[in-house]
Amino acid sequence: MSIGQMRKHRQLGLTDQQAVEMYTLMLTGRKFDERCHVLQRSGKIAFHVSGIGQETAQVAAAYALNKDKDYFLPYYRDYSFVLTVGMSLKELMLAAFAKAEDPNSGGRQMPGHFSHKKLNIVTGSSPVTTQVPHAVGFALAAKMKRREFVAFTTFGEGSSNQGDFHEGCNFAGVHKLPVIFMCENNQYAISVPLHKQVSGSIAERAIGYGFPGYKVDGRDPLEVYRVVKEARERAVRGEGPTLIEAVMYRLTPHSTSDDDLLYRTKEEVESNKAQDGLIKYKEYLIGCGLWSEEQEAELSDRIKKELNEATSYADSAPYPKPEDTLLHVYAEGGEE
Numbered sequence: 259m260s261i262g263q264m265r266k267h268r269q270l271g272l273t274d275q276q277a278v279e280m281y282t283l284m285l286t287g288r289k290f291d292e293r294c295h296v297l298q299r300s301g302k303i304a305f306h307v308s309g310i311g312q313e314t315a316q317v318a319a320a321y322a323l324n325k326d327k328d329y330f331l332p333y334y335r336d337y338s339f340v341l342t343v344g345m346s347l348k349e350l351m352l353a354a355f356a357k358a359e360d361p362n363s364g365g366r367q368m369p370g371h372f373s374h375k376k377l378n379i380v381t382g383s384s385p386v387t388t389q390v391p392h393a394v395g396f397a398l399a400a401k402m403k404r405r406e407f408v409a410f411t412t413f414g415e416g417s418s419n420q421g422d423f424h425e426g427c428n429f430a431g432v433h434k435l436p437v438i439f440m441c442e443n444n445q446y447a448i449s450v451p452l453h454k455q456v457s458g459s460i461a462e463r464a465i466g467y468g469f470p471g472y473k474v475d476g477r478d479p480l481e482v483y484r485v486v487k488e489a490r491e492r493a494v495r496g497e498g499p500t501l502i503e504a505v506m507y508r509l510t511p512h513s514t515s516d517d518d519l520l521y522r523t524k525e526e527v528e529s530n531k532a533q534d535g536l537i538k539y540k541e542y543l544i545g546c547g548l549w550s551e552e553q554e555a556e557l558s559d560r561i562k563k564e565l566n567e568a569t570s571y572a573d574s575a576p577y578p579k580p581e582d583t584l585l586h587v588y589a590e591g592g593e594e
Contacts, residue, residue: 266480267546270487272321274548280321280479281543282557284313284536287338289561290347291510293569294354294369298514302573303354307370309335311509312442314535316412317342318479319440319504322486323410329378329396331389331411334370335442339412344377347564351572358578364585365578387417390426390439397435397499408493409437410486415503416447418460427501431467434498438489441501442476444508449521464501476504477535480542506535 267277287309294306309316312335320342323330332339337350345361352360354369362373363381373381380396382389393411400407417423418441430437441460445452464471470492474481482504489500507530511518518527543549 265546266542270480270484272480272483274546276321277546278543278548280317281539281549283317283342284338284479284539285557286347286561286564287313287316287341288536289558289565290337290341290350293565295510295514297354297569303369304356305368305514306354307334307513308508308510309337311507311530311534312336312444312476313338314479314539315440315442315476315482315504315506318482319410319412319486322483323408323490325377327378327407328490329380329393329407329409331380331382331393331396331409332372333382333386333389333412333414333417333442334368334372335414335444336372336412337370340372340374340377340379343379345372345374345379347568348571349374351568352575355572355575356577357572357575358582359575364582366583387413387420387422389413390417390420390422391429393437393439394426394430394435397430397437398433400436401433406494407436408490409435410440411437412440412442414447415441415443415445415452415456415460416450417441418463419455427464427467427499430499431469434469434496436493436496437499438486438493439499439501440486441503443503443505445506446508446512446518446522448512448516449518451521459503461501461503464499467499467501469499469501471501471503473503473505476506477533477538479535479539507533509534 291308291310297303298306316336316339320339325343330343349361353362356365358365362371371382372379380392389411390413393409396409447455459473461471461473472485474485476482485502492500509531
């Protein structure tokens with residue numbers, strides 16, 4: 259590793275401490291994901307959608323944004339992203355167990371439907387891609403109210419073929435809105451490979467909407483950080499939206515209801531595991547003298563303890579009351 263490569267995070271304005279914190283959050287997201295898979299297979303939770311292989315881009319993007327000002331509209335694999343902007347393992351576990359204390363929906367939604375008012379995480383809907391026009395609406399509000407915040411939304415490459423994506427991008431481009439669209443291109447829309455669903459480049463679609471588009475290695479967190487940071491700077495200057503295509507690979511099945519070996523080979527998955535961004539970033543930190551195997555072991559033990567506590571708490575927490583199903587569905591207190 260060259261001296262320039264070793265100092266890349268510093269050149270981007272990240273301190274050594276921040277570079278290590280990013281890795282800590284990536285590994286926390288990975289361990290949470292792995293724990294949820296075990297919980298589902300043991301019958302403790304009903305369902306899990308994995309984001310393994312996508313943690314690097316999620317954490318890096320979150321670090322490039324303003325957690326105190328910006329609004330976040332993540333999609334269902336973004337556990338590492340929401341952890342980075344402030345959600346806790348306990349809160350994520352409460353959602354996985356569908357318990358009443360779940361801050362996302364009070365235990366009424368599937369896991370991955372993130373929502374947290376205090377953290378500016380905007381409620382997600384089950385239909386894919388609806389968060390894109392929602393994000394554009396928040397960006398429109400920022401412009402109309404002359405507020406200095408940016409709306410940031412993520413989605414898979416399959417979503418880039420939905421009408422919601424086109425409508426959101428077109429409206430944002432026409433009105434030069436402060437919104438960042440980040441496609442987490444993990445190569446598969448459930449079982450459909452990229453080459454059967456996308457012709458050409460997703461990033462280059464931005465040209466037709468009148469704003470910049472960038473294709474980056476989603477496994478390289480420092481590149482993702484750089485591009486998202488620059489996109490935010492353009493947005494707050496009034497220069498409009500940015501489309502980012504972060505290329506990565508989904509290392510796990512689409513969900514716990516999916517058998518991925520029906521549509522891809524074990525060899526393909528193993529080959530991509532060797533390119534795992536989490537491993538590569540760990541090697542980068544070790545090369546910089548910022549990390550060691552001893553620190554890795556200590557961190558893993560700490561995360562395991564936190565996960566055990568969060569799992570135990572969520573498992574024993576009460577379920578929502580049956581009548582709570584109607585909360586926030588119908589207006590209350592009005593005249594008959």
